[in-house]
Amino acid sequence: xxxxxxxxxxxxxxxxxxxxxxxxxxxxxxxxxxxxxxxxxxxxxxxxxxxxxxxxxxxxxxxxxxxxxxxxxxxxxxxxxxxxxxxxxxxxxxxxxxxxxxxxxxxxxxxxxxxxxxxxxxxxxxxxxxxxxxxxxxxxxxxxxxxxxxxxxxxxxxxxxxxxxxxxxxxxxxxxxxxxxxxxxxxxxxxxxxxxxxxxxxxxxxxxxxxxxxxxxxxxxxxxxxxxxxxxxxxxxxxxxxxxxxxxxxxxxxxxxxxxxxxxxxxxxxxxxxxxxxxxxxxxxxxxxxxxxxxxxxxxxxxxxxxxxxxxxxxxxxxxxxxxxxxxxxxxxxxxxxxxxxxxxxxxxxxxxxxxxxxxxxxxxxxxxxxxxxxxxxxxxxxxxxxxxxxxxxxxxxxxxxxxxxxxxxxxxxxxxxxxxxxxxxxxxxxxxxxxxxxxxxxxxxxxxxxxxxxxxxxxxxxxxxxxxxxxxxxxxxxxxxxxxx
Ligand SMILES: Cc1cc2nc3c(=O)[nH]c(=O)nc-3n(C[C@H](O)[C@H](O)[C@H](O)COP(=O)(O)OP(=O)(O)OC[C@H]3O[C@@H](n4cnc5c(N)ncnc54)[C@H](O)[C@@H]3O)c2cc1C
Numbered sequence: 001x002x003x004x005x006x007x008x009x010x011x012x013x014x015x016x017x018x019x020x021x022x023x024x025x026x027x028x029x030x031x032x033x034x035x036x037x038x039x040x041x042x043x044x045x046x047x048x049x050x051x052x053x054x055x056x057x058x059x060x061x062x063x064x065x066x067x068x069x070x071x072x073x074x075x076x077x078x079x080x081x082x083x084x085x086x087x088x089x090x091x092x093x094x095x096x097x098x099x100x101x102x103x104x105x106x107x108x109x110x111x112x113x114x115x116x117x118x119x120x121x122x123x124x125x126x127x128x129x130x131x132x133x134x135x136x137x138x139x140x141x142x143x144x145x146x147x148x149x150x151x152x153x154x155x156x157x158x159x160x161x162x163x164x165x166x167x168x169x170x171x172x173x174x175x176x177x178x179x180x181x182x183x184x185x186x187x188x189x190x191x192x193x194x195x196x197x198x199x200x201x202x203x204x205x206x207x208x209x210x211x212x213x214x215x216x217x218x219x220x221x222x223x224x225x226x227x228x229x230x231x232x233x234x235x236x237x238x239x240x241x242x243x244x245x246x247x248x249x250x251x252x253x254x255x256x257x258x259x260x261x262x263x264x265x266x267x268x269x270x271x272x273x274x275x276x277x278x279x280x281x282x283x284x285x286x287x288x289x290x291x292x293x294x295x296x297x298x299x300x301x302x303x304x305x306x307x308x309x310x311x312x313x314x315x316x317x318x319x320x321x322x323x324x325x326x327x328x329x330x331x332x333x334x335x336x337x338x339x340x341x342x343x344x345x346x347x348x349x350x351x352x353x354x355x356x357x358x359x360x361x362x363x364x365x366x367x368x369x370x371x372x373x374x375x376x377x378x379x380x381x382x383x384x385x386x387x388x389x390x391x392x393x394x395x396x397x398x399x400x401x402x403x404x405x406x407x408x409x410x411x412x413x414x415x416x417x418x419x420x421x422x423x424x425x426x427x428x429x430x431x432x433x434x435x436x437x438x439x440x441x442x443x444x445x446x447x448x449x450x451x452x453x454x455x456x457x458x459x460x461x462x463x464x465x466x467x468x469x470x471x472x473x474x475x476x477x478x479x480x481x482x483x484x485x486x
Pocket of ligand 1: 011012013014016034039046155369377378
């Protein structure tokens with residue numbers, strides 16, 4: 001292969017930009033394609049959210065070295081940036097550096113990747129052939145660009161999961177799209193008029209749902225007619241609320257503590273387990289029909305916020321030989337390490353090029369996308385991934401293998417940014433509300449007799465066998481050997 005070709009990096013989020021910085025440091029030529037008009041496009045949609053990692057864990061070492069060469073100063077290590085801070089104080093200055101800027105193509109979406117004249121089926125000469133990336137620019141122009149290796153750091157946030165608990169859209173989801181927002185809308189900023197004094201349902205049980213709910217609770221202080229209902233399919237509130245004061249990232253732990261306080265003072269109601277089946281438009285609002293243990297129930301709302309995670313775009317990788325985890329769509333070797341069905345209290349063990357390798361030589365998926373649908377990705381992980389991958393691409397196998405990752409513990413078996421499938425038992429904590437039933441009195445319920453949806457929050461007996469969670473989630477490493485369930 002022509003080693004003078006650049007290494008293509010897809011996506012100018014924090015991990016893609018870090019890959020470019022590592023490539024430059026190693027004397028390589030990166031070419032960086034970003035679908036959006038600015039770097040960090042995905043982060044812009046949640047820029048109002050304060051991150052739970054302090055600056056120390058949100059910057060990449062090679063990027064910092066490059067920035068410091070140009071006089072940049074690290075923000076106070078212990079402070080927590082918002083998404084906006086990360087963009088303004090780190091990613092934009094990094095992208096503006098001449099070394100990066102000349103290699104960055106904005107408004108350039110990668111829609112497909114293959115090898116020059118070699119389709120997916122062909123073995124002969126495969127590894128010798130350069131990659132070819134099909135790019136579609138914002139103005140409709142197209143280009144085919146060759147590269148000697150490809151690092152896909154295109155994230156998942158722009159591909160939110162639909163509302164249905166089975167992974168499909170529910171009936172009416174498309175039709176009533178005007179009433180639905182995905183992710184974490186800017187509830188206290190530009191979207192405030194949309195939610196003020198409205199009946200709002202938030203669906204999901206991860207940090208994204210909690211972030212949205214906390215902003216809604218703040219909005220409610222100024223607009224007391226705002227009615228909030230939190231719908232989730234999980235009934236394990238201890239797991240949903242997270243590690244609290246035991247979380248090594250205190251800001252992440254505090255999310256659970258704050259939402260617990262809002263539940264306690266009645267600012268919002270929970271319906272759980274509640275699996276949305278159908279949406280119907282009624283009198284300008286939406287009837288949300290959900291499946292509960294007591295049968296179908298209808299909750300009337302004006303707006304829905306769907307925070308049920310995201311999934312990777314695999315279409316553009318169709319011509320490449322991938323090995324993916326069948327359930328998570330993460331890189332295969334990563335699956336067992338991050339699978340929310342079995343992942344335990346400990347954090348992800350260090351991993352790098354070896355775990356990220358695909359049958360397609362010199363092609364790597366990194367960053368948020370390397371985790372597929374698993375919601376637990378942290379930037380520090382991604383930065384170590386690209387350091388290792390770039391070392392391998394330049395033949396420094398010793399550095400590629402020497403992976404070091406020191407991630408903070410969650411204090412609860414599984415942290416869950418967005419998904420509802422997170423497994424395992426919570427460590428004993430005092431977060432779990434004592435009430436077994438949370439009433440729906442503030443939300444009109446029609447069509448069926450009002451049924452209070454029971455939310456079992458009683459502590460579990462810690463049998464410490466493989467089914468200790470008792471919630472239908474099989475746990476193979478749920479920490480029974482340590483603290484297990486309370
Ligand atoms: C609300 C929220 C808070 C978070 N807080 C933290 C935290 O405190 N600490 C932490 O460690 N992690 C946190 N994360 C997790 C994670 O670190 C971020 O999601 C991070 O943005 C992931 O970086 P990335 O570079 O992998 O992907 P992204 O930031 O998603 O970047 C991907 C980029 O690729 C571009 N792109 C997509 N498709 C294409 C294409 N086909 N062609 C070209 N470009 C494309 C996108 O436009 C985007 O700019 C948080 C995530 C969320 C959602």
